[in-house]
Amino acid sequence: MRNSTQWSGFFMSVVLSLSLASCGDSKPAGPQAPPPTPVDVYTVMAGNATYYDSYPGTATPLNQVDIKPQVAGNIIGIYFKDGQEVKKGMKLYEIDQQQYKAAVESAIAQLNVARANLAKSQQDADRYEDLAKQDAIAKQTLDHQRADLESAKRQVEAAQANVASVETNLKYSVIYAPFNGTIGISQVKVGTSVYPQTLLNSVSTDDPMAVDIAIDQAEIPKFTHYFSQKAKDSLFTAVLPDGSIYGYPGTLYLLDRSVDPTTGTLKARITFPNPKNELKAGLTTNVRVKHDAGDSSLLIPYKAVIDQLGESFVFVVENGHALQHKVTLGTKIADKIVIRSGLKAGEQVVINGVQKLRDSSAVAIGAPKAPAGSAGK
Structure with missing residues (x-):
């Protein structure tokens, strides 16, 4: 019994020692990093983009006059x-016209009286001049007659002016x-x-009809350049309130003389032929300005853009991570949008899986998607 008990205790000690040794060699498992987020990307490339910038406008006559009586x-x-x-x-x-015709007749009568008085004064003055040469009258008498003659002349002039005035009133009737x-x-x-x-x-006036739009002051050089492109028929087009395209192209007529300091905008006036009188004064319309960017525009799928608090962002993949880039957007063209700043050709933007990303998230890229030719119109 004694030997059996000794061997049993020895065996338990060995097992316990081995168990402790085994526990000493193991380490507790730490937090595991999340796997990369699978995404699809689009390779940014410069392309040929033709699109339209749209400006709200109001039709206005080139010449309009309020008719008021004088x-x-x-x-x-x-x-x-x-x-x-x-x-x-x-x-x-x-x-x-009755009162104005009567006024004209009265003025003419007064003019005739003044002319008769002038004739009499002229005759008296001529006679006194002859008598004065013979020293037959006093010089003072001659001077008085000369003054009367000048007065008669002025009275005729005043009567003539009065006739012209009342005749004008008659004409204005x-x-x-x-x-x-x-x-x-x-x-x-x-x-x-x-x-x-x-x-x-x-x-x-009806034909042509003008449409006034407000442009940002930063666009003044661009619109100034449009003066040299008046022959391009499709540069300016109008969209009517029912959504239809107006059938005649427009021409840049003028840029206003000054910028509105409260809005930072400048009025531009576009003229359109209006042979059918479709454009009515006060009509609300949109003016489309054709923009042909040649091979310099960057376009990406619109679904890659994230809007946050009035700013726009995209995720650009660099070294296995999605980095958030702020971008400035241009015109939307079908399912794509023009990028004015914030991206460079050759960069890869995330187009699928955007909602799962944060700045610097690890990503796993699927097959990159590149533009299939030039941008659509």
């Missing part, structure tokens, strides 16, 4: 239909179209009493 009176005649096309010199409105165009809806009816500066109507 004299007071009652409207006795309206000689057009609302919305009618009018020709320069066409009679539009007539104001009661009839209002004519100032140029060819379209007249609007009359603001007065026959019998209405009007005064100077009462708005009667408006006349505007």
Whole structure:
């Protein structure tokens, strides 16, 4: 019994020693790094891109005039239909002329009286001149007659000016179209009493029609260059409110003289032929400006772009990691978008798996995707 117990204790000691030795050699397992995120990438390449920059605009006549009377009176005649096309010199409105005709007749009568007085003064002056040569009258009498003659002349001039004034008022009692165009809806009816500066109507030109847009001050050199491209038919096109493309191309007419300091924008005016009168004054439209970048544009799939707090980013793969790059976007073309800054040709941007990434995430790249030819229009 004693020997059996000794051998049993010895055996347990050996087992315990081996167990402790085995535990001493093992180390606790640490946290494992997450596997790389699988992604698809797109190789950035410079390409030929043709696209349109769009600017909201408002149609406006090149020439528009408010019709207002220069004299007071009652409207006795309206000689057009609302919305009618009018020709320069066409009679539009007539104001009661009775008082102005009477004023003209009275002024002419006063002029005739002044002329008669002038004739009498001239005769007296001539007679006194002859008597003075004979020393038959006093010099003072001759001087007084000369003064009366000058006064009579001035009275004639004043009467002539008065006739011209009342004749002008008579002429203003009839209002004519100032140029060819379209007249609007009359603001007065026959019998209405009007005064100077009462708005009667408006006349505007129709063909061509202008569309005004606001451009950023940074675009002024580009638009200045467009003046040399007036012959390019497709440079400026208009999109109507129903989404259709207006059938006639436009031409850059002018750039305003100054930049609006509150918005940093400059007004540009584009003119369009308007033979069918489709462009109406005040019509809201969009002007498309064709941009042909040749072989200098960088385009990437739009799904690669991440928008955060008003800024745009993409993930660029470098040395097995996805690095976040801030980019400046241009115009969207189908499923792609122009990159103005932030990327270089040859870089690889993530297009699938973007949502799983953070800056500097490890990635595993699938087969890189490159552009299949030039960018679409």
